[in-house]
Amino acid sequence: MTGTHLLEVRGIDVSFGGVHVLRSVDLDADSGFTGLIGPNGAGKTTLFNVISGYVAPKAGTVLLDGVEIQGTSSLSVARSGVARTFQTPKLIGSMTLLDNAMLGIDGRKVEHPFLRAIGAPRTERRLRAEASEMLERFGLGGLLYQSVSSLSLGSQKIVEVARALLRQPRLLLLDEPAAGLSVTDVEALAAPLAEYANAGLAILIVEHDLELVKRLCPEVIVLEFGRVIASGPPHEVTQRPDVVAAYLGDETLASRK
Amino acid sequence: MQSGDLKVQSKLTSITTSKRNRVALSIAALVLLGVVAVALPHYANGFQLFVVTEIAIFSVACLGLTVAIGWSGQTVLAQTGFFGIGAYGTNYLFAHHVPWLISGLVIAAGCALLGLIVGLPAARLKGFYLAIATLAFAELIDQVYNDATPVTGGANGTAVRIVTIFHINPASALWYMSIFLLVASALVVRQFGRTRIGRCLRAVRDADIATSSLGLSSAQWKVIAFMISAVLGSLAGTLYGQALTFLSPDAFSFDLIIEFLVVVFIGGVDRIWGAIIGASFFVLIQEALQSFGFYQRVVFGVTLLLVVRFLPGGIVSIVPTARAFFRNRRDQQLSREPDVARAGAEQA
Numbered sequence: 001m002t003g004t005h006l007l008e009v010r011g012i013d014v015s016f017g018g019v020h021v022l023r024s025v026d027l028d029a030d031s032g033f034t035g036l037i038g039p040n041g042a043g044k045t046t047l048f049n050v051i052s053g054y055v056a057p058k059a060g061t062v063l064l065d066g067v068e069i070q071g072t073s074s075l076s077v078a079r080s081g082v083a084r085t086f087q088t089p090k091l092i093g094s095m096t097l098l099d100n101a102m103l104g105i106d107g108r109k110v111e112h113p114f115l116r117a118i119g120a121p122r123t124e125r126r127l128r129a130e131a132s133e134m135l136e137r138f139g140l141g142g143l144l145y146q147s148v149s150s151l152s153l154g155s156q157k158i159v160e161v162a163r164a165l166l167r168q169p170r171l172l173l174l175d176e177p178a179a180g181l182s183v184t185d186v187e188a189l190a191a192p193l194a195e196y197a198n199a200g201l202a203i204l205i206v207e208h209d210l211e212l213v214k215r216l217c218p219e220v221i222v223l224e225f226g227r228v229i230a231s232g233p234p235h236e237v238t239q240r241p242d243v244v245a246a247y248l249g250d251e252t253l254a255s256r257k
Numbered sequence: 258m259q260s261g262d263l264k265v266q267s268k269l270t271s272i273t274t275s276k277r278n279r280v281a282l283s284i285a286a287l288v289l290l291g292v293v294a295v296a297l298p299h300y301a302n303g304f305q306l307f308v309v310t311e312i313a314i315f316s317v318a319c320l321g322l323t324v325a326i327g328w329s330g331q332t333v334l335a336q337t338g339f340f341g342i343g344a345y346g347t348n349y350l351f352a353h354h355v356p357w358l359i360s361g362l363v364i365a366a367g368c369a370l371l372g373l374i375v376g377l378p379a380a381r382l383k384g385f386y387l388a389i390a391t392l393a394f395a396e397l398i399d400q401v402y403n404d405a406t407p408v409t410g411g412a413n414g415t416a417v418r419i420v421t422i423f424h425i426n427p428a429s430a431l432w433y434m435s436i437f438l439l440v441a442s443a444l445v446v447r448q449f450g451r452t453r454i455g456r457c458l459r460a461v462r463d464a465d466i467a468t469s470s471l472g473l474s475s476a477q478w479k480v481i482a483f484m485i486s487a488v489l490g491s492l493a494g495t496l497y498g499q500a501l502t503f504l505s506p507d508a509f510s511f512d513l514i515i516e517f518l519v520v521v522f523i524g525g526v527d528r529i530w531g532a533i534i535g536a537s538f539f540v541l542i543q544e545a546l547q548s549f550g551f552y553q554r555v556v557f558g559v560t561l562l563l564v565v566r567f568l569p570g571g572i573v574s575i576v577p578t579a580r581a582f583f584r585n586r587r588d589q590q591l592s593r594e595p596d597v598a599r600a601g602a603e604q605a
């Protein structure tokens with residue numbers, strides 16, 4: 001099995017102070033979208049934290065291209081090509097959209113360390129153009145010089161996705177990117193993401209908007225109480241009685257179904 | 258889509274024109290400053306020249322804190338240490354026949370290295386613990402002033418060997434060098450602030466958890482901030498030694514650490530102008546109230562309280578705060594506009 005998928009999560013166990021949050025979780029992701037769904041508190045964000053190196057699991061392995069990455073640091077996982085967003089966006093409110101997006105480039109491996117360090121105008125200008133282009137793709141081209149704190153939560157989430165893409169990752173983890181977005185914002189977000197997925201980027205997406213998940217993901221995994229209770233194509237999985245039951249137990253999702 | 262593109266296009270062009278204007282304005286301002294700076298020694302008396310020189314020197318040291326405290330958010334209390342090393346160290350080398358400029362640069366490089374050595378463990382500390390650790394470093398250096406008698410003259414102090422440049426009178430020469438160093442440091446810090454270093458340090462300050470997910474090492478950037486701060490502190494110290502003409506441990510005491518902090522917080526901790534305005538305010542009040550030691554403290558204390566309460570961004574934020582206040586209505590209209598543009602772009 002090893003080496004056949006870009007991301008292989010095997011037997012992950014996590015507990016916080018004796019409370020089991022993840023139990024023997026397995027998951028694979030390859031290029032294109034993979035959905036991760038489940039009711040509130042199921043452990044989705046925790047699983048993202050394990051994959052991205054923020055939480056060390058009690059047991060289990062995370063393989064990226066066959067290389068074990070669990071238990072290293074979030075920094076080294078990021079540097080090995082994993083980008084992520086957070087459930088509540090973590091941007092620098094006092095900085096402009098463009099500068100926030102630039103941070104995605106700033107964290108890449110640097111080609112000309114000295115020129116980059118002193119912020120040589122030529123290089124800086126070229127990279128700014130790249131960041132602007134990315135923001136324009138997401139429909140934010142008119143707001144490049146606005147400070148992020150003046151944006152709606154929805155736009156902030158989109159900026160965070162753009163920033164993560166600018167890192168040029170192999171694997172992108174999106175934690176509820178569409179939560180709190182207007183219908184038009186969801187479209188502005190989904191279209192460019194789909195292009196990246198088609199071009200071969202692996203995107204693992206946690207999302208409560210099941211319509212969006214059904215549309216984007218050929219494959220979903222359902223978590224409940226820290227266990228994988230189902231996986232497969234979204235249309236089949238969401239028909240399964242145990243999945244429906246899990247969701248019925250969760251009011252926010254039951255109303256959205 | 259087209260209307261959106263046009264909007265972006267016109268916005269970009271208007272930004273380049275306004276940028277060109279700003280560049281022209283900056284150059285004009287620099288030239289004006291140059292003329293005033295060159296002319297100043299001919300019109301100012303000795304005391305006035307000393308005061309403006311001191312302002313320039315303090316501004317440079319405080320620019321270091323703008324980077325370390327303002328941008329990267331570290332409570333660094335070590336700056337007097339580097340300030341003192343700059344003063345004593347340069348003087349020691351200069352007294353031993355190393356050219357003065359080289360002495361200053363060698364000591365600054367040494368402070369960068371020392372900043373690295375102190376910064377590596379300090380980067381793992383936060384808030385109160387970092388404050389204590391860096392304070393301990395400054396205190397250690399203070400002990401060195403007192404005990405390394407052959408180099409520092411100990412508690413009795415040591416006379417400064419005064420540098421002469423092209424037969425210009427030393428006070429004028431010092432003023433020229435100080436204002437030059439201030440302008441150069443401010444331009445470098447400004448350049449840093451607008452590019453990778455500035456962005457990354459602010460990310461470390463405001464989104465510490467997220468920085469590692471961006472592939473940015475907080476520890477590494479904190480150390481870089483620390484080193485920049487150390488170099489600026491040291492260079493300022495090199496000049497301060499010349500200004501004092503006599504070095505003794507009292508000149509770099511615990512009071513000075515607090516004074517530096519007061520300067521940057523009153524001025525505006527994450528702005529270049531904040532350091533300069535803060536230093537001006539501090540030096541002017543200090544000289545004005547020279548004979549009222551106690552009231553000096555009261556004025557600083559009260560000002561600091563008022564600033565923290567009413568202008569958390571420091572004195573430098575008066576202009577933007579006022580502007581925001583008066584433009585409130587217009588801003589609300591402006592912020593609505595881009596939404597319209599976007600909605601239009603999405604429909605097409």
Ligand SMILES: Nc1ncnc2c1ncn2[C@@H]1O[C@H](COP(=O)(O)OP(=O)(O)OP(=O)(O)O)[C@@H](O)[C@H]1O
Binds near residue numbers: 043
């Ligand atoms: N650092 C932590 N310490 C203790 N408990 C935690 C910690 N992080 C998460 N938990 C708990 O783990 C469980 C799973 O949380 P997690 O955030 O992973 O769920 P989720 O599936 O992302 O939920 P949501 O849909 O609400 O975002 C919750 O019960 C939560 O309270």
Ligand SMILES: [Mg+2]
Binds near residue numbers: 044045046087175
């Ligand atoms: Mg979550």
